[in-house]
Amino acid sequence: MTDTSVLNASLLNHVLRHGDRALVLAQRLGQWVAHSPELEEDMALANISLDLLGQARVLYTYAAAVEGLGHDEDHFAYWREPGEFRNPLIVEQPNGDFAHTIARQFLHDAYAVAHWEAMRSSTDDTLAALANRAAKETSFHLRHSRGWLVRLGDGTDESHRRMQAGLDAMWPFAAELAARDDEEPLRQSGVVPDSGVRFAFDAEMASAVAEATLTAPERVDVATSGGGWDGAHSEHLPILLDELQVLARAHPGATW
Amino acid sequence: MTTVDLDAVREIAAAVDDPELPHVTIGDLGMVRTVALDAGRVHVTLTPTYTGCPATEEILADVRSALAAADIDAEVKMVMSPAWTTDWITTAGREKLRAAGIAPPAPAGEHPTVMLDLPVACPRCGSRRTRRLGDFGATACKAPFRCEACKEPFESFKSL
Ligand SMILES: [Zn+2]
Numbered sequence: 088m089t090d091t092s093v094l095n096a097s098l099l100n101h102v103l104r105h106g107d108r109a110l111v112l113a114q115r116l117g118q119w120v121a122h123s124p125e126l127e128e129d130m131a132l133a134n135i136s137l138d139l140l141g142q143a144r145v146l147y148t149y150a151a152a153v154e155g156l157g158h159d160e161d162h163f164a165y166w167r168e169p170g171e172f173r174n175p176l177i178v179e180q181p182n183g184d185f186a187h188t189i190a191r192q193f194l195h196d197a198y199a200v201a202h203w204e205a206m207r208s209s210t211d212d213t214l215a216a217l218a219n220r221a222a223k224e225t226s227f228h229l230r231h232s233r234g235w236l237v238r239l240g241d242g243t244d245e246s247h248r249r250m251q252a253g254l255d256a257m258w259p260f261a262a263e264l265a266a267r268d269d270e271e272p273l274r275q276s277g278v279v280p281d282s283g284v285r286f287a288f289d290a291e292m293a294s295a296v297a298e299a300t301l302t303a304p305e306r307v308d309v310a311t312s313g314g315g316w317d318g319a320h321s322e323h324l325p326i327l328l329d330e331l332q333v334l335a336r337a338h339p340g341a342t343w
Numbered sequence: 344m345t346t347v348d349l350d351a352v353r354e355i356a357a358a359v360d361d362p363e364l365p366h367v368t369i370g371d372l373g374m375v376r377t378v379a380l381d382a383g384r385v386h387v388t389l390t391p392t393y394t395g396c397p398a399t400e401e402i403l404a405d406v407r408s409a410l411a412a413a414d415i416d417a418e419v420k421m422v423m424s425p426a427w428t429t430d431w432i433t434t435a436g437r438e439k440l441r442a443a444g445i446a447p448p449a450p451a452g453e454h455p456t457v458m459l460d461l462p463v464a465c466p467r468c469g470s471r472r473t474r475r476l477g478d479f480g481a482t483a484c485k486a487p488f489r490c491e492a493c494k495e496p497f498e499s500f501k502s503l
Pocket residue numbers: 465466467468469470490491492493494495
């Protein structure tokens with residue numbers, strides 16, 4: 088392959104990773120609608136889900152352009168198999184109780200804010216434009232999830248116990264988020280200027296966990312807890328995708 | 344059509360109502376980016392507000408049909424860059440929001456992730472003794488507040 092086609096394949100992979108991250112989490116959050124602890128939370132989780140869906144649509148539309156095979160955004164959402172999805176494992180984890188969902192969301196949002204902040208200076212115009220908007224949207228998501236993490240962690244004995252359990256369950260999947268060693272060509276060309284992401288992500292996690300009076304679990308090895316970015320998923324993703332894709336697959340080409 | 348009045352095209356596009364905000368037009372929100380003539384065809388570009396705003400498709404359709412009703416053949420599309428900011432909402436738009444009971448957004452500022460809780464004035468009584476109740480209202484672009492003076496709940500347009 089030429090340098091250009093290596094870069095192009097690498098860019099497509101990067102764009103799909105983040106499109107899939109946003110889409111899968113949007114679908115998970117959508118499952119809370121009408122089941123949240125209070126009406127305000129229904130609205131909050133639904134609106135966060137919509138923001139993520141909007142980000143996924145922009146990324147899939149861009150992926151189609153980068154790929155150049157005449158696909159559209161729907162192709163990437165509805166017509167790929169689980170093994171073709173490249174989302175990090177944390178976003179496909181089941182909702183669990185509200186504290187599990189908050190732990191998953193907080194870890195994701197802390198990473199996403201750091202990611203989009205860095206991407207604002209991407210040399211790729213499309214990604215930089217999306218980052219300018221997504222950084223702002225995601226900072227509202229983080230304020231929401233961090234707010235709950237602190238409120239539940241530094242709350243009653245029972246809420247503290249359950250928030251710690253949620254954090255313990257989701258923590259192993261956080262390690263994968265800021266660890267991607269195969270995007271070096273994109274880093275060098277300035278498309279993914281993410282050198283500060285891991286530091287910002289770690290700092291946000293440490294300060295929020297301390298404020299919430301929770302205990303940070305042991306660090307885990309990415310080699311044993313990752314793989315999602317490369318398409319190695321848990322048994323949860325196929326079930327989630329079945330629900331997401333069933334209508335489009337039952338009625339190919341339908342619009343609504 | 345031999346000549347196209349681009350100002351008139353802009354006016355028609357700008358007059359389209361936002362589907363989620365009562366009596367507020369997309370012109371008020373500062374969403375109409377460019378109106379230009381290219382190879383004999385009118386091109387209109389709009390800037391979406393929130394990335395995930397479900398009204399985006401509806402707005403595109405509304406602008407297309409408003410222009411078609413005026414016999415103007417135009418290509419209408421959304422452009423991502425530069426990203427929309429609440430600072431583009433016009434003075435008239437801010438007044439309409441306030442009149443509809445929605446506190447207009449504070450200036451967005453340079454750095455987006457600094458989350459300042461600037462005092463928001465109650466759109467009903469004007470008091471600044473208000474409290475933010477959460478980050479998400481009925482739509483992603485608004486946050487729920489309560490006024491401690493008149494005790495009424497209201498929504499505030501988020502600065503973005
Ligand atoms: Zn008041």
